[in-house]
Amino acid sequence: MVAPAVALAAASAASRRSWRRLFRWRAPGSRAPCRPVCTARGLPGGNEYDLLVIGGGSGGLACAKEAADFGKKVAIMDYVVPSPRGTSWGLGGTCVNVGCIPKKLMHQAALLGGALEDAHHYGWDVAPSAPHNWQQMATAVQNHIKSLNWGHRVQLQERNVKYFNIHGSFVDDHTVRGFTKAGKETLVTADHIVLATGGRPRYPEDVEGAKEYGITSDDLFWLKKSPGKTLVVGASYVSLECAGFLTGFGLDTTVMMRSIPLRGFDQQMALLVTDYMESHGTKFLKYCTMRKLEKFEDQRLQVTWHNHEVGREETGVFDTVMWAVGRVPETRHLNLEKVGVTLHPDSQKILVSASEATSVAHIYAIGDITEGRPELTPTAIMAGKLLARRLFGHSAELMDYDNVATTVFTPLEYGCVGLSEEEAERRYGQEGIEVYHAYYKPLEFTVTERDSSQCYIKMVCLRGEDQRILGLHFLGPNAGEVIQGFALGIKCGATYSQMKKTVGIHPTSAEEVTKLWITKRSGLPATVTGC
Structure with missing residues (x-):
C-alpha cells in the first residue's frame, strides 16, 4: 500500500478530492485488504476508468459497450433534464425515448388506420373508419420504450459498465463532477472521455408563451x-x-x-x-x-x-x-470552456476531426453534438463503435459519413441516399449530371384506387460513360426498406449502367428503380405505363 505522504505528494495541490476519496479503507473486522481508489490523476494506477462516456443515447451506449468488450474499465454518465412541461425518461437517449422508436410506432398506427379504409376493397367486412384510442396506443408504445430502457441497463451490467445517473460537467480535462438527485457529489476520472449528449428541441425565444x-x-x-x-x-x-x-x-x-x-x-x-x-x-x-x-x-x-x-x-x-x-446541442452544462473544447460559434456544436477528436487530445465527441455530422442514430452508433476500436482495438478505421441513407416517415414515406439534385448541380454543374425519374403506381394502390400522384423516384447520376450514381430518392410506401438495399450499391460506387443490368423483383415498388430510363433532359413524360 502506498504511504499517505507519498500519495499526498503525488496528488496535485489543485486536486478536488478529499483524503477520504483517495483511499478506500478496510472496515473494522473486514478481511478485505486496504487498497487505494484511483480517482485522481498522478496517483499510482492513473485514472479510475479507461473510458468515460457522457451521454446515454445510442452513440454513447454503443461506444461504451464496444470499449467494455475490449476488457476496458468503462463508465457512462447520463441524466435527462425534464422538459419545461416536466417530461423525462430513462436510459437510451432521444431515439429510444422521444425519437425514432415512438415515432415509427405511431406512424405505423396511422398506417393501420389507412389500411382499414383499404380493407373492404379487398373483401374484408370491416368498417372503413374507426375511432382511434390515443391512450391505448400511448400505453403500448410507452411500455415498449420502458422495456428498451431496462434492456440497456441490463446490457451495461453484463459488460460491467458503471452507470451514473447524474448530470456531469468538467472539473478538469480528466475529471467530471456531478450530483445525484439527493445532492451527493460524485467525481469520476478517466483516461479518455467521449461526449455524446445529443440535442434537445429548440424553443423560439421571441414568441410570448x-x-x-x-x-x-x-x-x-x-x-x-x-x-x-x-x-x-x-x-x-x-x-x-x-x-x-x-x-x-x-x-x-x-x-x-x-x-x-x-x-x-x-x-x-x-x-x-x-x-x-x-x-x-x-x-x-x-x-x-x-x-x-x-x-x-x-x-x-x-x-x-x-x-x-x-x-x-x-x-x-x-x-x-x-x-x-430545430434542435440545440446539449453542450451548455458541460463546462467545456474549463477544459478548452472548441465549439462552433453559431451552432454551439463541438468541432471534431475525422477521428472524432476535439481540440483536447483525449476528449472526443460523437453524434448530434458534433458539427457537420448527420443527426442520425445509425451514424452515431457506428461512429461510437469505430472510435472505441481505434482507442482500444488497434484499429485505424474512420467513420465514413458519405452516402448515408435515411428516411422521413411521413404518410407517404421519403427515402434517400447520396446527393440531392440541388447539391449535385452545385458540385458538378447542370451539364455535369443526368437525372432519371419516374412517377409510378404501387400495385397495392390499384384495387383501392388510392392517390399515387406523388409516388416518384429520382436517380441523380454523373454524366459520362458509366454514369456513377450520386443520389437516389424514393417517395412511396416502405421507402426505408426500399432505399436500404440500394444504399449498399451506391456506397460501393454503383453506376447507372450496373443498375440497368439489375433484375427487379416483380411486382414491387422497388423494381421501378431498376427500370428508370426517362431523363429530365429529354423532356419526355415521366409516368410509368407498364413493363
Whole structure:
C-alpha cells in the first residue's frame, strides 16, 4: 500500500478530492485488504476508468459497450433534464425515448388506420373508419420504450459498465463532477472521455408563451391523452412526421411553415411530400411566423401569427401547439470552456476531426453534438463503435459519413441516399449530371384506387460513360426498406449502367428503380405505363 505522504505528494495541490476519496479503507473486522481508489490523476494506477462516456443515447451506449468488450474499465454518465412541461425518461437517449422508436410506432398506427379504409376493397367486412384510442396506443408504445430502457441497463451490467445517473460537467480535462438527485457529489476520472449528449428541441425565444404553453416532441410521445386539435410549428422532418401521424389518427392538424419544407433534403421531393400530406387532410399555413401563445380558461390556446403572403396578423384556436423548429446541442452544462473544447460559434456544436477528436487530445465527441455530422442514430452508433476500436482495438478505421441513407416517415414515406439534385448541380454543374425519374403506381394502390400522384423516384447520376450514381430518392410506401438495399450499391460506387443490368423483383415498388430510363433532359413524360 502506498504511504499517505507519498500519495499526498503525488496528488496535485489543485486536486478536488478529499483524503477520504483517495483511499478506500478496510472496515473494522473486514478481511478485505486496504487498497487505494484511483480517482485522481498522478496517483499510482492513473485514472479510475479507461473510458468515460457522457451521454446515454445510442452513440454513447454503443461506444461504451464496444470499449467494455475490449476488457476496458468503462463508465457512462447520463441524466435527462425534464422538459419545461416536466417530461423525462430513462436510459437510451432521444431515439429510444422521444425519437425514432415512438415515432415509427405511431406512424405505423396511422398506417393501420389507412389500411382499414383499404380493407373492404379487398373483401374484408370491416368498417372503413374507426375511432382511434390515443391512450391505448400511448400505453403500448410507452411500455415498449420502458422495456428498451431496462434492456440497456441490463446490457451495461453484463459488460460491467458503471452507470451514473447524474448530470456531469468538467472539473478538469480528466475529471467530471456531478450530483445525484439527493445532492451527493460524485467525481469520476478517466483516461479518455467521449461526449455524446445529443440535442434537445429548440424553443423560439421571441414568441410570448412559447415555453409556458407549447410542447415539443419530447412531450408528445409521452402524452397520456390525445393532443386534440394540434398546430405543429416548423417544417423539419420532426414536424412533418408528427403532423402526418396525428392526421392519420383523425385529428385536426395544421403545420405552420416559415419557408421551405425539409431544409437540406431534395426540394422537389420535399414538395411532393407536403403535397401528399395536404391532399390527405393535413392543413398548412405557409410563409407564416408565430407571434404569441395565450391560454384560455378552458385550457385551449389562442395562437397569433403573421402571414407574410397577405401581410397581416391572423389568429386561431388549438388544443395543442407543438414546436418543431430545430434542435440545440446539449453542450451548455458541460463546462467545456474549463477544459478548452472548441465549439462552433453559431451552432454551439463541438468541432471534431475525422477521428472524432476535439481540440483536447483525449476528449472526443460523437453524434448530434458534433458539427457537420448527420443527426442520425445509425451514424452515431457506428461512429461510437469505430472510435472505441481505434482507442482500444488497434484499429485505424474512420467513420465514413458519405452516402448515408435515411428516411422521413411521413404518410407517404421519403427515402434517400447520396446527393440531392440541388447539391449535385452545385458540385458538378447542370451539364455535369443526368437525372432519371419516374412517377409510378404501387400495385397495392390499384384495387383501392388510392392517390399515387406523388409516388416518384429520382436517380441523380454523373454524366459520362458509366454514369456513377450520386443520389437516389424514393417517395412511396416502405421507402426505408426500399432505399436500404440500394444504399449498399451506391456506397460501393454503383453506376447507372450496373443498375440497368439489375433484375427487379416483380411486382414491387422497388423494381421501378431498376427500370428508370426517362431523363429530365429529354423532356419526355415521366409516368410509368407498364413493363
